[in-house]
Amino acid sequence: MPQNIPVQDQYEQLVQKLFDELMELVLPVCKNEQDAEKVRQAFYFARDAHKGVKRKSGEPYITHPLAVAKIVVGEIGLGVKSVIAALVHDVVEDTEYTVEDIEHLFGAKIASMVDGLTKLSSATATSETSEQAENFKKMLLTLSDDVRVIIIKIADRLHNMRTLGAMPAPKQMKIAGETIYLFVPLAYRLGLYAIKTELENLSLKYRFPEEYNEIAEKLNRTNAERIIFIDQFIEPIREKLRESDIDAHIYGRVKNVYSIWKKMKSKNLTFEEIYDLCAIRIIFKPTSLVPEKTQCWHIYSLITDIYKSNTERIRDWVNIPKANGYEALHCTVMSRSGIWIEVQIRSERMDAIAERGFAAHWRYKSQEQNSGSFDEVLEPWLRKLREVLNNPQEDAVEFLDNFKMNLAVDEVVVFTPKGESRTMPKGATVLDFAYNIHSKIGSCALGAKVNYKLVPLSTKIHSGDQIEIITSATVKPKVEWLEFVTTGTARNFIKxxxxxxxxxxxxxxxxxxxxxxxxxxxxxxxxxxxxxxxxxxxxxxxxxxxxxxxxxxxxxxxxxxxxxxxxSKLVKYWTLQIAKPFKGKKRQKGAERENQEKFVVAECCHPIPGDTIIGFNEDDGTIDIHKKSCLIAVEKAAQHGNKIVDATWSQEKVESYLTIIDLRGIDRKGMVLDLMKIISEEMGVNIRTLNFTSHDGVFEGEISLYVRSDDDMKMVLEKVSKVKGVDKIHRRESTKIN
Structure with missing residues (x-):
């Protein structure tokens, strides 16, 4: 901000600038001047209600609802009512105004939306449940009335993530954990791909800043050569489409940092080993004489005249769209430099829906039908969701897990005996399918026929399967069913x-x-x-x-x-430097102290001195210490953020701790002996167990050993990686990546 203008005047100029930008976005969607005046009224009302209140960044609080309203209309495409609700969404929580006041000023519908968006008091949470989970549960109960509530909530979370840098570290971990745990799948499920991607990246940035910055820096460093490669790949396609009189926009996009990080973790790859860093997108203007999906396949045939296609990697979401409404034809072709490239083919309508989700879907439906009615694509999902939401006695944390199961990212399409298609989450079983048809069918399912072959209820289903459920009046749900069902609907009915x-x-x-x-x-x-x-x-x-x-x-x-x-554990406790447990707004800055309570090392991730860690207060008075990268820690941060303790290693009181490394490589005589010599004799590290298997000249191994710190662990990995024949080596981590 300019130094010669008083701070207060600078802030007033900022607020006015944000409001002017909002009105530029709102005016095109207003039906009349009365709509525009209602938006102005909501702004002045919210500005006065939040007067004198500052954000952590020091900016006036009204900048937050203004930013949320801009996201709602500009990035998602909702209308006037949603903008008004976004502007006043925090008034009831933070001021003396009530929902009744909102109804009196702006009407019943906006009051209902604000009521659903209002954060609930921490007093609603019991000692046995997570405050966040309880609040999420009550917030989500409003979803069955108006899906715009959850869309505005996602916009609210997006702005909070964009400004998360002003918050203390424990709050950053809590909010980032909640975001990747719940809001990312929600954004995906509602088709908000652009927002989902940004939330993923921002969450990674605050959870693992070093890894995020390293990948971002490497992407930036290789950007120039990637641009040249993309231009060379696109040019023949552009010429081919021009010859066929197809009006299309073609561009290359780089995979986002989070998706690259996720692939590196899940497949144990380095950045340099990932070759599909970019994808090509073709967005065409459809002609009215030919169906859009036919035009997609026509463009695909033109591309394969130039490049060879991998037919096993074709994804046909134009004939059977994803459950969130996504439509596109994806194919993978071999470039002339020998690198596989994914090409996404979409119409302008498909692209709008892909980026803005159901908001864009409603708009196109409205244009086609001259009606703003609720779209049938969203309604089946909401119907299933209401089954999960309709259990107010359920424990809040368990409820949140069940709800999250209904936000499955990967899907398969299967068929009933009569040929009706059903979309199910990838990994779902026959029993999940039975409950998807009807709870009574699921509860008395005895077995099934998949593609006319008799199979047990635990059988996983795949795209294209035709499934017939066999029932019996004597069958009833069993505890064992919970071990293999994957959908929240099935799990909820069984429980x-x-x-x-x-x-x-x-x-x-x-x-x-x-x-x-x-x-x-x-x-x-x-x-x-x-x-x-x-x-x-x-x-x-x-x-x-x-x-x-x-x-x-x-x-x-x-x-x-x-x-x-x-x-199994040589040691269990360390002395660590911790900060006082985070208590929301009451946390005192810099309140670090030496604490002599017991710190219990989590067995899920085996943190050792040198690892970046986080702690959680447990009911028995101990503090549970996890690696920050631990998936259990991420879920606990999302569900029990009020129990986070900021912890770092202070003074190591132990000599060694058990950890595990996995190896893979080319088998040869004397391999195990060489490994034992390096680890035990040269480095003096105590080996607890070795397990090796060999097949067709390739070995896979697991070594559990005792190390004193993360530096020791890095040295072991470095030495062992240089042993002849060793191809891959890494310290064991969770295999599931959020």
């Missing part, structure tokens, strides 16, 4: 049925377990349960207690399990 029958069994199982622990002299039940439950292959403590109460499992071997867990 509701089991809950009605198993409350007594759960109570009896809990009493048996508590008595056993009492006999063993163990008092910290929560910590013991976290060790025991996975050993009995149970999903949670209720399933464990239920099986125990029904006599399906026995506690005869529990002492052995506890001894094994105790022996």
């Amino acid at each position: 509701k049925f089991l809950k009605s029958e198993s409350e007594d069994a759960v109570k009896q199982g809990q009493e048996l377990f508590e008595q056993k622990m009492k006999d063993l002299g163990i008092t910290q039940m929560g910590r013991v349960l976290s060790k025991v439950i996975p050993e009995y292959k149970c999903a949670n403590k209720d399933q464990f207690y239920n099986k125990l109460g029904l006599g399906q499992i026995s506690l005869d071997g529990v002492e052995k399990i506890l001894r094994q867990n105790a022996a």
Whole structure:
């Protein structure tokens, strides 16, 4: 800002500038001057209501609702009512105005939207549930009334992420975790691809800034040569389309940082090993005489006259669009330099829907039908969603997990015996399909025929399968079904049925377990349960207690399990430097202290000194320490952000800790012996176990060893990577990447 203008005047100029920009976007969608005047009224009302309130950045608070309103109309394409709701969406929460006041000023519909957008008081959360999950749950209950509520909420989150740099580190981790856990799949499910991509990138930027910056820098460094390659690839296609009188815009786009990072993690690749860094997009202006999907295939045939196509990588979303309305034809062709390139073919209408989601879909429908009615593509998803939302007694965290299951990113299309198509999430089973048809069919499913072949209910389904469900009146849902169903709808119905029958069994199982622990002299039940439950292959403590109460499992071997867990770790506690637990607005800046409480190292990610870590306050008084990259930590940050503790290594009090490395390479005689010599003799690192398998000249191995710090771990990886024949080596991480 200019130095010669008072700060207050600069802020007033900023607010006026943002409002002028908003009105430029709003006026084209206003039906009349009355609409424009309502938007002005909402701005003046919100500005006065938030007067004197500042954001963390120091800017007037009104800049936030103005920015959200600009996203709503400019980047998503919603109308006047949504803009007004966005402008006043925080008034009820932050001021003395009520929903009734909003209704009096702006009408019942906008008041209803604001009510759905208003953040709920932390007092609504119980001690057993996450405050965020409880708030999400109540917010999502409004979704069945008006989907614009959740779209505006996504816009609100997008602006918060764009300005997250002004927040303290624990708040950044919490908000970024919530974003990747819930808001990214929500944006995807509503077809908001551009916003989904930005949210992914911003979340990565604050969760793993070093990795984000490294990839961004490498992309920037190789940009010039990539532009040359794209231009050379596009030119023959552009000429071919021109010869065929096809009016199209062709451009290349670089994959976003998050998608590159995700591929590097999931496939254990380096940046240099990823070759499909860019994709080509063809957006054509359709002719009225030929169907759009026919024109897509015509363009595909012209492209394959130039470049060879990989037919196994064709994605036909023009004949069967994705469940979120996405339409396009994707193909992969071989460039003249020997690199596979993805080409996306869309009409102008398809492209608008791909970038702006259902808002654009409604607009095109409105133009075609002269009606603003709710589109049938969104309604089936909302109908299924309402089944999940219609269970107010459900635990909030469990509810959030079930809801998230309905936001599946990858999908398959299967068919009923009569040929009706059904879209299911990738990885879904026959039983998920049965519940998708009807809850009564799912609850009495005995088996199925997939492509006329008899299969069990746990069979995973694939695109193109024709599925017939076999039912029996004597069948009822079983606990075991929860082990293989993947959709929230199926899981919800199964759990509701089991809950009605198993409350007594759960109570009896809990009493048996508590008595056993009492006999063993163990008092910290929560910590013991976290060790025991996975050993009995149970999903949670209720399933464990239920099986125990029904006599399906026995506690005869529990002492052995506890001894094994105790022996598997050489050390358990460290002294760390931590900040006081984050308490929202009451957190004191710089309030660091040396804390002598017990810090328990998480077994899911095995953090060691040198790793970037984060802590969570547990109910038993200990602090659970995770690597920041741990997927469990990300979910805990999203669900239990109020328990985050900012932790760093202070003074190491241990000599070594167990960690695991995975190897792959060309097998040869003496390979294992060479590895043992380098690790044990040259480096003095204690090996606990080695497991190696060899097939067709390729070996895969796992080595568990004790190291003292992250520096030791890096040295081991560096030395072992130089052993002849070793092709891949990495420290074990979670395989699921958010």
